[in-house]
Amino acid sequence: MDKETLIAQLKEIVKPYAKDQEAWQQINENTDFVKDLKINSANLVDVILDVEEQFNIVIDNEAMEHMLNVKSAIEIIEAKLGGQ
Amino acid sequence: MIGNDIIDLRLACQESNWQRKGYLGKIFTAAEQEMIHQAVTPSDMVWLLWSCKEAAYKIVNRISNIRVYNPIKFDCSLSGQQEQSITGKIYHAAKSYSFISHRSQHCIHTIAVAHEIFFDSLDIYTGHDWPLHLLDKCALMKNQDGIPYMMNCYSHSPLPVSISHHGEYYGVVKNRIQV
Numbered sequence: 584m585d586k587e588t589l590i591a592q593l594k595e596i597v598k599p600y601a602k603d604q605e606a607w608q609q610i611n612e613n614t615d616f617v618k619d620l621k622i623n624s625a626n627l628v629d630v631i632l633d634v635e636e637q638f639n640i641v642i643d644n645e646a647m648e649h650m651l652n653v654k655s656a657i658e659i660i661e662a663k664l665g666g667q
Numbered sequence: 668m669i670g671n672d673i674i675d676l677r678l679a680c681q682e683s684n685w686q687r688k689g690y691l692g693k694i695f696t697a698a699e700q701e702m703i704h705q706a707v708t709p710s711d712m713v714w715l716l717w718s719c720k721e722a723a724y725k726i727v728n729r730i731s732n733i734r735v736y737n738p739i740k741f742d743c744s745l746s747g748q749q750e751q752s753i754t755g756k757i758y759h760a761a762k763s764y765s766f767i768s769h770r771s772q773h774c775i776h777t778i779a780v781a782h783e784i785f786f787d788s789l790d791i792y793t794g795h796d797w798p799l800h801l802l803d804k805c806a807l808m809k810n811q812d813g814i815p816y817m818m819n820c821y822s823h824s825p826l827p828v829s830i831s832h833h834g835e836y837y838g839v840v841k842n843r844i845q846v
Contacts, residue, residue, distance in 0.1 A: 618813075623682065623833075624721065624736070624738075625679070625682065625683050625717060626682060626683060627736055628690055628693050628694055629683070629684075629687070629690075631693060632687065632688075632689050632690065632693070635689075644737065644739055644740075647693065647736055647737070648735040648736055648737045649735070649736070650736055651734055651735075651736055
């Protein structure tokens with residue numbers, strides 16, 4: 584799966600939780616879930632659970648620590664998919 | 668060092684479905700999940716424990732300057748309850764933080780400190796409006812990592828402040844200025 588496809592899928596996942604719609608429209612590899620999209624920290628769990636469901640992967644506690652931005656999320660998803 | 672977190676319970680109820688499969692296990696320890704299931708009102712316990720983790724995280728983040736998402740590593744235990752206030756400790760990375768959490772009808776406001784003796788020297792604000800009076804004679808600033816502090820206009824000394832906002836509520840906690 585290429586990076587653009589992953590970002591497009593992430594964009595749909597974070598849509599219900601993103602409070603900054605302008606930042607959401609312009610989501611890219613450098614987007615921060617909290618600082619840019621203004622996702623509240625209790626909803627980051629939902630993003631993580633949605634990513635797990637969509638990609639059929641398990642995000643362990645160690646990986647979860649880094650799920651704060653698009654770049655890290657892509658790295659984690661790619662690593663988990665590659666390891667299967 | 669201080670950290671605070673405020674939760675608008677009506678908004679939290681709209682924004683989060685903590686009963687979703689897998690949700691509690693991602694952020695709460697087994698003991699905390701047990702506390703939630705045993706609670707008279709489980710959702711209140713969810714947000715009390717969550718606010719404790721957030722308040723303690725703000726202290727840790729202020730010191731480390733490292734952003735991580737690891738709520739499960741903040742281990743909360745309750746020690747006392749008096750009317751609308753609950754006290755206890757939060758354990759993280761071999762350190763412990765004391766907290767006090769105030770409950771009003773639609774709001775939970777939790778304040779964490781490195782040691783409970785600091786509770787006596789704090790100005791704590793919980794309310795609907797931005798507390799201008801608390802910030803009198805001070806300028807509110809943020810350092811390069813986005814961590815807020817206040818600059819006293821007379822002494823020019825920086826004073827840590829912890830700010831929290833959720834829905835209809837603001838929470839602000841700072842050390843009382845010594846006169």
